Amino acid sequence: MKLRRRKKFAAEVATSSLNDIMFFLLLFFLIVSTVANPNVIKLLLPKAASSQQLSKKQVTLSVDANKQYFVDKQPVSPQNLEEELKTIMTGIEEPTVVVRFDKTLTVQDLVDVLQTGAKLNIRMVMATSK
Template identity: 90%
Template sequence: MKLRRKRKFAAEVATSSLNDIMFFLLLFFLIISTVANPNVIKLLLPKASSSQQLSKKQVTLSVDANKQYFIDKQPVSSENLEEELKTIMTGIDEPTIVVRFDKTLSVQDLVDVLQTGAKLNIKMVMATSK
């Protein structure tokens, strides 16, 4: 008596190329994530309904929630803020500073920074998130 064996078809998935695809996706997202957020100082910016774009040399003054001042990512003490702004803005026509101010700070802190800019005849623009 002859017994027949049933041959079942087993479906297989070729996964040899998935390693290459995952590597390229990981590399793509790592590169994009570093380009997408150039500022390393994390702030919660206030919201605005409209925004303006500046086409001049951009100097950024950031103030975080701990009242630490940064001019273009360089820490500056609050006592030396006026002197540092004066040295950076020498020789620039129509000096403009983008102020990135944490929304948890009081309005008086913002007014103090804006008064410093007004004293030096510097135009200050408030950065907001959409």
């Protein structure tokens, strides 16, 4: 008795490359979704003859290695720092102070300066080098 195998043709779909395609599509849509901002409404704004500018003045506070304080290159004593910052920041919408601090000073000196800014509700930004 001779047994013969049936040769039946079965159709197959090669899906090995679909994984790569789906990965690239997913990556493309993730990148595009981070770049696109859906909350932006494009408007043509009217023109005005005079414009009002908000005063966003940045003040630089520098402290050198000898603990000498400078507000915009003007020497200030540490005791008068709070009063000086208060007078400079009057009338400014979002007061911002760029703090330039010597790296040899202690962290406590930096915290004292930052507490002064927090007391006056001033945004303090630390300047660093690369």
